[in-house]
Amino acid sequence: MYAVVRTGGKQYKVSEGDFLKVEKLEGAVGDTVELSEVLMVGGDKVAIGTPLVPSASVVGKIVEQGKDKKILVFKSKRRKDSRKLNGHRQLRTILKIEKINA
Structure with missing residues (x-):
């Protein structure tokens, strides 16, 4: 499963386990961050947002x-x-993607 996420004015394609280098996000090392601006979720079923996918x-x-x-x-x-x-x-900030909620 993969997702297209928008953060810091840029769009990134991510999968679980990926490392992502983004513009600075607030938080300390070890904190979890939830990115709610999901533009697309792919995998078995593809969901394309208009412009965002709801509840993803x-x-x-x-x-x-x-x-x-x-x-x-x-x-x-x-x-x-x-x-x-x-x-x-x-x-x-460098993130490790742990979970994609679709």
Whole structure:
């Protein structure tokens, strides 16, 4: 069984036992998180939501909270000797999908 879930403005296809790297979710390591925005559930029977599947949810456990790799943003203006370098590390959460409730 699999499901398509929306979190952090992105959509992910997940199955039970998968590890999922998403935008930061509130909670500590070891807490369970319920993702209620399920767009589709597949398997023996396929259920497609309009836009969400009613009474469907995905339960996951927080494995790790941390930051992604650093992204460098470099801006310059031609012929002006003007340069700017910024770095950004996005906060992220790694989930282990435990159960899909359809």
